[in-house]
Every structure is written in C-alpha cells, then in structure tokens.
Amino acid sequence: MDIIQSPQNKQVKEWKKLSSKKGRATQKLYILDGWHLVKEAIKAKETIHLFLIVPDSRYVSEFNEFNNTNTKIMYISPEVANALSDTPSPQGIFALMNIQDTITDSVNLNGAWLLLDKVQDPGNIGTMVRTADAAGFSGVVFGEGTVDLYQPKVVRSMQGSQFHLNLIQSNLMEFITTLQRNEIPTFGTELNRFAKSYDAIGKYSSFGLIMGNEGNGVEQQYLEITDYNLYIPIVGQAESLNVAVAAGILMYALKK
Template identity: 50%
Template sequence: MEKITSNQNRQVKAWTKLKTKHGRQKAGQYLIEGWHLVSEAINYDQPIVTIITTEKRLASDGAAFKDRFDYVVVTDEVANHIADTKTTQGIFAVLSIIPTNQVAANFASGGWLLLDQIQDPGNIGTMVRTADAMGLSGVVFGTGTASQYAPKVSRSMQGSQFHIQIAEADLSEWINEYHEQGYPVYGTELNPDAVALDEVPAQANFALVMGNEGNGMQASLLALTDANLFIPMKGNAESLNVAIAAALVMFHLQK
C-alpha cells in the first residue's frame, strides 16, 4: 500500500493540476471528490484510474474499492491540498475523460437537454439532476457552457452525470443531426412567435435548449428550433430561474 505524505510529491502535483481546464485537457483525466460521487462512479462503472483516500476513509469505506481499484493513501494535509472544498471528506478518484465521439452513436433518440452558455454550476447541476430524474436520455454541454469536469460542476451534479449520457459539443451541429432523425427541437424564449408550453404535447423524442442565465439563447440557435416555448405564469414574476424553467418544461414534455 502506497502512502503519500508530502504536497511536493509528483502525483500530488499532477492531481492538483486536474482542478484546472488545462490540466484536465493535458492529462485526459479529471478529479472527483467526496464519497457520494466516488461511490456513484464505482457503482456505475466509470473509468476510474486511481482512488485517493485518507486512512480514516479507507477504514470506513475501503471495502467498496480496495480489492477492485488501484488506490493511494494520503495524509489529511495532502487531502486538504488537493481538495476543492473547504472541508474535505478525504476521498477522491481520478477518472479518464471519454471523448464525445465514443458515445455520440447513442444520441439518436429520447429526450435531450441542451445547455447554451450556461455558466452557474448550481444551475447546471440542478438541470442535469432533473434530466436524470425525468428520465431524459442525456444532456449536451454547448460551447460556452461550464465544463462538466470542472470541480464545482461535477459536485453539483451529485452523480447524475453517471446515470445519463453527457457530452460537450457544438449545439448547432447537434441540432442539425437531431433534426435528421425527424425529431423536434424546442427553444425557450418569450417572443411574439413563442408557443405556450401547455399547447405542446408530451413526446418520446425531443431536444430542449436552455439559454444563458442573463442573455438567453443565442440567436443562431433560436433560428434552428422548431418552436420556442414559454411558460404561462399566473402571478406577477417577470421570469424564472433557468433551472426551474428547465425543470417545468422537461416535466411537461417528457412522455
């Protein structure tokens, strides 16, 4: 059993770099933190390279992984150094990043949520978890959307990223491919041509684009949708949080 006690250790430096976009791209790996995420990765057969654990966490949860995966024991000081949270749980995993083209063949049908330049990790996590709960096939992170591998985004999804398909792609290309299957793509914008959500029936196959928290959907993507939907509201609120709006639309559309 290997034990690392220094923050200057070569592996510790490599793990720390995985908290950055450049580090993840260079290594082709990313880091997840916390027992819930690590256990979900184990249970859903994710490409785990190494598990990093403190002795305390090994004693409490090691039975779930020590006979199945490579693991390294680190001191509390090292765990705090590589952690992205203020209070670490003392358990991490390094996972391989699977290129999108290895899962793209499965994007043919079902309900899909497309994120257009969504930046807030909490909003992303809520939408991905809702897509998971509603039984959607997957979520596509469009250009300009925060990366699914960023630590805060990863934690906010709480393991739902391992339950459904997730990809990072150019949304315009993806929409065109989805249209080739003959399935509708809906945007979300309140304009004179928008259609009330309750006028659209539930369906088995659709794509729903949710736009940036402040600016909404890009005009170039709005031009590609079959219809833009709005949520009828009885009260006086001017708008809804993007994650709440997405939840309502997904709940209505998903057959």
C-alpha cells in the same frame, strides 16, 4: 503503507492541475471528491483510474467494504486532501476518473435531450443534469461557452447523475441539425409571448430542449431553426424564472 505526506509532492502538483480546464484536457482525467460520488462511480461500474484515500478518514471502512474494483489505491495525508479539494473540509476519499470523449455519431439519438447554450452557473448546470436524469432523459449536451462538465462544482452538483445519462460536449448547431435529420423535433426557450406556451404542444418521446444563458437566453441562430420556441407564462411580477427551475418545469411537462 506508503502515505504521500506533502502537498509539494510532484505527483500531488500534477493532480492539483486537474482543477483547471487545461489540466484536465492535458491529463484526460478529472477528480471525484467525496464518498457519495466515489460510491456512485463504483456502483455505475465506471472505469476508475486511481483512488486517493486518507487512511483514517471517516468513510474508509465503508469504502473498503464496497469497493469491488481492481483500481490502484494510493494513500494521502489530510494536508494533501485539502490541497486537492475545493471544499473546506474534504472527506478524504477521491477518485481520478478518465475523461472519455463521447462521439456524437456513436450515440443513439432516441429519447429526450437537454441542450445547454452558454449556461454559466455550475450549480444550475449540475441541478439540470440531475433533473434530466430524474425525468428519464437520454442525455445532456454541453454547447460551446457552457461551463466545462468536469469543473469541480459542476461535478459536485450533479451528485452522480453523470453516470446515469450521456453527457456530450458538442457544437450545438451540429447536434441540433443531427436531431433534425433524424426527424426529432427541437424546442427553444424564450421569455417573450410570441413563443408558444410550454403546455400547448403536447408530450414527446424524442426531442431536444435548448436552455440558454442566465442573462441572455438562447442564441438567435438556434431559435431560428427550432420546431417550436416555448415560454413559461409569468403570472406574477417576477422578471424571470431561475434557469434550472424553468428547465425542470419544461422537462417534466414535455417528456412522454
């Protein structure tokens, strides 16, 4: 068994570049780190480019039993695993995944869509994708200025939900107008009481819900073209809700 020993290995250096947006864009690959995510990818029958495995890592036998793909496996040392992971104690199981550009035109627009306008916190984004999955949404649209969907912390926080729904990087204005051309309503979110209370507009099978930046909310240009802008009443003295919590309340309240 050949094992790549050194973090200085030329190939390893290329893989390490996948932690940056530029590296992922150039190589059209991103990394899944850890057995849970790798298992979700195999389960979902995703196309996997390459497995990287530390031979004596804890989950290897489970991996060998579960892996029904023909994907090539390369073996790496714990030092290489540490160099590739952004967690302090990686499990030593990675998958390199192909990044496929989803073309908006080819997507069935029916169903509910979560639209992210410049959301910044990777944990919030991952949690929202996971909630959208749970609520039975069709997909999540990452607008410009929202953290890259293949950023390692986003990938970890999605916990595999990226294999269960459509994730699209798109111009938000284009996506909103496409929904509207298809007579699918869109809802913005606002923190002021000029907006409609979220529980006053009923439930919908197909719609787009826009969540905004943690500090600044949804951009005015989108709020001007939505069917309704919604708010969640703040009864107590908190200044605002966490964006992922607000998104959860709205997704479950609006989805028919």
